[in-house]
Amino acid sequence: MMKQYLRLGLILAAFAVAACVGLAFVYAATSDQIAANQDKQLNESLKGLFPDAEGFKDVTADMTALAGESKLETAYVATRSGAVLGLAIKAHGPSYGGPATVLVGMGTDRRIVGVRILAISDTPGLGLNASNPGYYVKKAEKVTFTGQFASKLITDGFVVKQDVDAITASTITSKAITAIVKASVDSGESWIERNALGGN
C-alpha cells in the first residue's frame, strides 16, 4: 500500500517537475519581451500625456500613500528645460475583473491632463470598453471613458453617473477606475503643494 502511494506520488511529481521546467524555459524566453512591451507602453503613455516633456524623473519616494484601496506604483515628474510640467502617477486598484492599472497625468494647474489604462481584466464588450479607443460615453462628441477626465479640475466632482459618465452596463468598472483616478490626483495635489508649485 505504502509503495503504491509512493509510486503515484513520484509519477505526479515527475509530471509537475517536467511542466515547471518547460514553463521556466518559456518564461525565460518571453519575460524580456513582456517587460519591454510594458516599458514601451508606459513610455508611450507618458509621452502621450506630456508630448512637450524632455524628461521624466521618478519621484515615487516623495509621494503620499493613496486613499482607499488604490495603491501607488510609480510617479514621474515631467520636466522641460528645468520647469515642471506636471506629474504622471501610475496606480492600481481593485476593479470588476481584478486589479486595474491606470496612469494619470496632471498639470501644475491642478487639471487632469489625461488618463490611460495600462492594464485591466474585464469582460470584452462591457467593462473592457474602459480602454477601448472606439467606445464613446458621449457619442456625439466622440469622448471615450478615459477621455472625459481630460482637463477636469481635481476639485470637480468625481461621482459616477453625476459628474462622470459611466460605461453602459459596467458601473462597477466605471466607479473603480474613477476611484483610482481620484485617489491618484489627490496624492498628486499634495505633492504639488509640498513642492510649492501650485497656482503658477
Add this chain to the structure above:
Amino acid sequence: MKRLWTLFKQGIIYENPLLMLMIGLCSALAVTTNVSNGIGMGLAMTFVLLCSEIIISLFRKVIPSSIRIPIFIIVIAAFTTIIDYVMQAFFPELSKSMGVFIPLIVVNCIIMGRVEAFAYKKGIVDCVADSLGMGLGYTWVLVAIAAVRELLGNGTFAGLQVMPDSFQPILFFTLSPGGFLVFALFISFNIWLKGRMNKTQARRDVAKEDAA
C-alpha cells in the same frame, strides 16, 4: 487517411464541442462580443488542446488511472500558461483585450473532456486529427456567434465600422441574454444541418444499394 478525415470532421459539425457536446460554453459566451477575440480565443484554445492531447496520448501508458485527472490538469495548465506568456510577449494588444479568459482555458471543459474521453485511449495521430477538428469546430462557432453579436450589438466587424452611423447598436446582443439567444439559434441551426446531412447520407446509401 479516410479514418483521420472522419475524426477531423466529427468536431466540426457532428460532435461540435459547443453546439452538440455543449461543453465549454461559459467562456464561449463571454468572449464572443467581438470577432477578433473569437479568433484569438479559438486559436489559443486549439493550441492548448492539440499540445495537451499529444502529450497525454504519448504518456497514456505511464499515467495511472487513479491520478490521471491531476496529471491532465498539470499538462493543460502548463500549456495554457505558455500560450498566455507568448501572447503577452508577441500579441500584447490581443492579450489585453482577451482579459481573464486566456488563463481560464485551464478549466475549459472541452480540453478536459477530450483529453479524458479521447487522448487517454487513442494513439497520437488520431489525437492530432481530433484536436484540430475540435479546435476548428470551436473556432468557427465562436467567430460566427461573435460576428452576429458584434454586428448587431456594436455595428462593427472585427473593430471596423460597417453599419451606417444612423444604426443604433442593440446593446442586448453584447450582453449575456443576447449571447444566449444567438447561441441557441446556432444550436438549432446545427441540429437542422445535421438532420439534413443524415438524410442525404441515407439517400446515398439507398442509391448505392439499388445500384448493387
